[in-house]
Amino acid sequence: MTELPAIAPVLVALSTGIFTLLARSWPRLQRVVVVAGTLGYAGVVGALSWDVVFASDGARIVYQVGGWRAPFGITLVADGLSVFMLAMTAVVAVYAAVFSVRFIDEHNQQVYYYPLFQFLLLGATGAFLTGDLFNLFVWFEVMLMTSYVFVAFYGNAIHTASAMRYLVLNIVGSALMLLGVGGLYATTGTLNMADMARMLAAGGVAMRPVVGVSALVFVTFALKAGLVPFQFWVPGAYRAAPLPVVAMFVGVTKKVGIYAIIRLYFTVFGTASVPTDVPGVAGDTPLAFLAPVLLVMAVASIVVGGFGALGRDSLEGLFAYSSIGQIGFIAVPIGIAAATASETLRKTGLLAGLIFALHHALTKGLLFLATGVIRDTAGTTQLSELGGLGERSPGFASVFLVGSLSLVGIPPLAGFFGKFLVFDTAGRQFATQTAGGFWAVTGASCLLAVLLVGALLTILYSTRAWMGAVWGDQTEPVQTSTVDAGEVAILATLSVIVVAVGVGFEPVYEFAEAAAESALDTDGYVDAVLGGADE
Amino acid sequence: MTLALAVTIGALFAFGTFLLLRDDLVKVVWGLAIFSQAANVYLVTMGGVVEGTTDSVPVLADHHEPFPATTDPVVQALVLTAIVISFGMTAFALALSYRAYEENETMNVTEWDR
Numbered sequence: 001m002t003e004l005p006a007i008a009p010v011l012v013a014l015s016t017g018i019f020t021l022l023a024r025s026w027p028r029l030q031r032v033v034v035v036a037g038t039l040g041y042a043g044v045v046g047a048l049s050w051d052v053v054f055a056s057d058g059a060r061i062v063y064q065v066g067g068w069r070a071p072f073g074i075t076l077v078a079d080g081l082s083v084f085m086l087a088m089t090a091v092v093a094v095y096a097a098v099f100s101v102r103f104i105d106e107h108n109q110q111v112y113y114y115p116l117f118q119f120l121l122l123g124a125t126g127a128f129l130t131g132d133l134f135n136l137f138v139w140f141e142v143m144l145m146t147s148y149v150f151v152a153f154y155g156n157a158i159h160t161a162s163a164m165r166y167l168v169l170n171i172v173g174s175a176l177m178l179l180g181v182g183g184l185y186a187t188t189g190t191l192n193m194a195d196m197a198r199m200l201a202a203g204g205v206a207m208r209p210v211v212g213v214s215a216l217v218f219v220t221f222a223l224k225a226g227l228v229p230f231q232f233w234v235p236g237a238y239r240a241a242p243l244p245v246v247a248m249f250v251g252v253t254k255k256v257g258i259y260a261i262i263r264l265y266f267t268v269f270g271t272a273s274v275p276t277d278v279p280g281v282a283g284d285t286p287l288a289f290l291a292p293v294l295l296v297m298a299v300a301s302i303v304v305g306g307f308g309a310l311g312r313d314s315l316e317g318l319f320a321y322s323s324i325g326q327i328g329f330i331a332v333p334i335g336i337a338a339a340t341a342s343e344t345l346r347k348t349g350l351l352a353g354l355i356f357a358l359h360h361a362l363t364k365g366l367l368f369l370a371t372g373v374i375r376d377t378a379g380t381t382q383l384s385e386l387g388g389l390g391e392r393s394p395g396f397a398s399v400f401l402v403g404s405l406s407l408v409g410i411p412p413l414a415g416f417f418g419k420f421l422v423f424d425t426a427g428r429q430f431a432t433q434t435a436g437g438f439w440a441v442t443g444a445s446c447l448l449a450v451l452l453v454g455a456l457l458t459i460l461y462s463t464r465a466w467m468g469a470v471w472g473d474q475t476e477p478v479q480t481s482t483v484d485a486g487e488v489a490i491l492a493t494l495s496v497i498v499v500a501v502g503v504g505f506e507p508v509y510e511f512a513e514a515a516a517e518s519a520l521d522t523d524g525y526v527d528a529v530l531g532g533a534d535e
Numbered sequence: 536m537t538l539a540l541a542v543t544i545g546a547l548f549a550f551g552t553f554l555l556l557r558d559d560l561v562k563v564v565w566g567l568a569i570f571s572q573a574a575n576v577y578l579v580t581m582g583g584v585v586e587g588t589t590d591s592v593p594v595l596a597d598h599h600e601p602f603p604a605t606t607d608p609v610v611q612a613l614v615l616t617a618i619v620i621s622f623g624m625t626a627f628a629l630a631l632s633y634r635a636y637e638e639n640e641t642m643n644v645t646e647w648d649r
Contacts, residue, residue: 134613141620145627152631160635161647167631168555171567171624175574178617182574185610186581 005051006063006078008044009086009125012037017118027110031101034114038097041121042090049083053514054507060518060528062131070529071192075131077529080518081267081354084511085128085259088358092251092365093121095494096244102487103244103372108153117245120146124252128259131529133181133191136260140177140224143253144170150245151237162236169223169233177220183213193268194529197522200272207274211286217264218290225257227331228300231324235308238320243372246316250323250368251361258330258357262350262519265290265338271522282341291339298335299450301328306457310464315371315381318465319364322407325454326360329418332451333425343520345428350516351509352421358512359418362501363406366494370400373487374469378477383465388474393483395492397470402495404462406502409455414501417509419455426451536604540580547573560632560642567628571621575614582607 016037023030052059063076078086097117104113123143130136148170152163181191187209188196199205223230238246269286276288305325312318330353337349373396374389375381390397402413409419426448433444501508518524551573554566584606588595595602639647 134616138616138620141624145623148627148631152634155634155638157635157638158648160631160638161644163631164560164628164635164644167624167628168563168567171621171628172555172570174620174624175571178571178574179577182578182581182610182613185613186583191609191613 003061003063005044005048006061006076006129007065009041009048010076010122010129012041012044013118013122013125016041017115017122020114020118021112024110024112024115027106030109030114034097034117035101037118038094038121041125042094045083045086045090048078049087049511052078052083053080053511060524062528070131071190071195074135075192075194075529076129077131077194077525078129079525079528080511080514081259081262081516082128084354084358084515085255086125087511088255088361089121089124089128089252091497092247092361095365095369095490096247096251099247099369099372099487099490100242100244102484102490103376104242108242111153112149113153113242116146116149117248120150120245120248121252124256127256131193133184133193133196133264135191137174137177137181140220140256141174143256144174147237147241147245147249147253150241152240153242153245154240159240162240166233166237169230173220173223173230176216180213180215180217180220183216184210187213192529193263194526197268197271198526198530200269201522201526203273205272207272207286210269210272211274211289214264214269214286215289218261218293221257221260221264222297223257224260225254225327225331226301226324227257227294227297227327228304228324229297231301231304234324235312235317235320238323238368239314239316243316243368243375247365247368251365254323254327255357255361258327258334258353261290261294262334262353266350266519267522267525270520281339287338291335294331294338295335295447298328298331299447301325301331302450302454302457303328306454306461309461310457313383315374315383315386315465315469316368318383318461319367319371322458322461323360323364325457326356326364326407329422329451329454330356330360332447333422336425336429336447340429340432342432345425345432347513347516347520348421348428349425350519351512352418352425354512354515355421355508356418358501358508359406359414362494362498363403363413363415366399366403366491366498367407369487369491369494370396370403373484373491376487377481377483378475379481380477383468385475385477386469387472388470388478389483390470391474392478392481393488395485396483396488399488399491399495400466400470402498404466406498408459408462412499412502412505414498416502417505423448423451536584537580540576540584544573544577544580547576558643558645560636560644563644564625564628564632568621568625571617571624575617575621578610578614578617579606582610 019033060079065074126139148167151166190196226234273284276284278288281288281291302325305321308321309318333349333352337346406413406415409415430444433440551566551570554562
């Protein structure tokens with residue numbers, strides 16, 4: 001069975017979830033199961049990545065669920081883009097799971113924490129692998145259902161209020177996605193992404209309704225990613241959920257939104273042609289409509305996230321706003337990739353977005369887990385009540401320093417390459433626009449300016465977090481605290497990964513390049529999924 | 536038929552949105568339920584309600600002429616899934632709203648803590 005690896009991550013996450021549920025009466029066994037299961041998940045994803053990207057150079061593994069051939073059944077497709085996202089998920093999930101064992105108190109661990117954690121992982125995995133639009137909606141719901149429970153997990157006034165807001169927003173989002181999916185089915189007559197891509201490329205489908213209806217789906221994806229103006233849920237949900245789960249939210253759930261935008265617009269809609277008349281945007285695909293919208297939202301996210309982070313008085317609030325801004329940094333190169341007509345720039349843009357997404361998942365995951373250590377240690381994350389953690393625990397301080405420096409983008413950490421590639425893409429875009437008239441030049445220079453302002457704001461708020469929490473005199477809560485050496489040790493290994501991604505950047509770059517290539521290779525995707533259909 | 540469905544869907548969406556914007560938590564949850572059901576009705580409509588043939592609806596093979604007007608079986612399967620999901624969501628929303636009421640001591644969402 002050569003196609004079995006494609007469904008393996010789903011199966012591992014699902015069975016780990018079920019086993020943790022069965023082992024609920026034996027907390028020790030449950031912890032062993034969850035750590036072993038998540039490590040197993042990482043192993044399976046690692047093997048899949050090796051198969052797809054490194055061993056066979058851009059192959060796709062297609063699994064037809066239940067033996068029903070595409071486009072009639074549900075298809076799972078593991079291509080470069082999917083496995084890149086899965087690999088990122090696996091790293092974050094392993095750290096979140098191991099950290100949970102130490103961080104979440106015994107009683108709460110027993111309240112379905114681990115089964116929910118595994119089902120959150122399952123939902124994200126399914127969303128990354130599925131090749132069917134309606135199935136994507138179902139996986140979104142799996143992921144959302146668990147995340148509602150996690151936001152309400154601690155069950156106090158503030159948590160239930162945040163969960164209710166998060167729930168209402170996302171149910172409306174899901175209904176909109178359902179409308180979009182229904183509309184796309186009505187116009188194209190298929191739900192299989194590859195089949196849809198084939199039909200759109202062949203022409204004969206009314207493109208205007210497709211582009212219009214896809215806007216509804218786009219809204220849902222942007223809501224998941226937390227792009228402005230759909231960012232309202234982010235600070236509340238991040239403040240309420242348990243911190244290891246917040247690391248999953250930043251590292252995985254948000255990236256599902258980004259992934260879905262790339263998959264739908266670049267892979268499925270990328271080869272369709274539609275009459276366009278958008279100033280400053282080249283090409284005649286639906287991407288031309290995505291580009292201006294995504295760029296405006298990305299720029300707004302960078303500004304709102306950056307200034308918002310400066311004004312927060314707690315670490316979670318600061319990092320929550322920071323992640324709104326960082327999602328903007330991921331969306332800018334993707335928007336440029338959509339706007340450009342040049343093949344190389346399009347690939348570079350996607351590549352930059354993916355690398356930045358990886359950096360953000362690792363770095364912000366590290367910082368949120370570090371916030372967890374602070375919460376455990378001092379019992380508070382209010383910047384005004386913190387200080388002197390560096391004196392208290394130099395080990396923790398160095399982990400926090402690695403996270404902060406990577407967020408700012410100091411070489412040779414992961415964040416440097418993320419930021420460098422984003423600026424590189426924006427710079428190249430600027431260079432191609434210089435001949436394009438006044439508005440094109442103004443637009444491209446505004447984009448560069450906002451990126452610079454965003455980078456500056458990142459330095460400011462990272463410094464603020466560092467000065468507030470780590471430097472200065474020890475405050476009362478810090479003085480009376482004991483730093484959990486186990487938690488710091490876990491984070492230390494994650495910070496080593498953050499450094500290693502930067503130092504050994506070559507394979508990471510190749511991986512992301514393969515992901516970007518497979519995202520743009522619509523024909524290959526269609527062939528892989530539908531190729532066997534004629535036999 | 537299409538016109539009747541279109542009017543129904545429009546009315547459901549309007550009513551759902553109206554309820555979603557109320558202060559009272561129970562009305563908000565009602566709004567959610569109606570909003571998702573409106574999406575379901577829309578989904579069925581998108582399959583196109585037309586006179587069936589034995590090709591489009593295999594179950595009709597033994598049915599005598601004339602075939603009744605029916606919608607695409609694929610969207611019916613989709614809606615079935617969507618109904619189950621929205622049932623789960625509504626149940627959770629109701630449970631959560633009771634807990635939120637207990638914790639925040641009011642059903643008026645505008646009086647909750649930020």
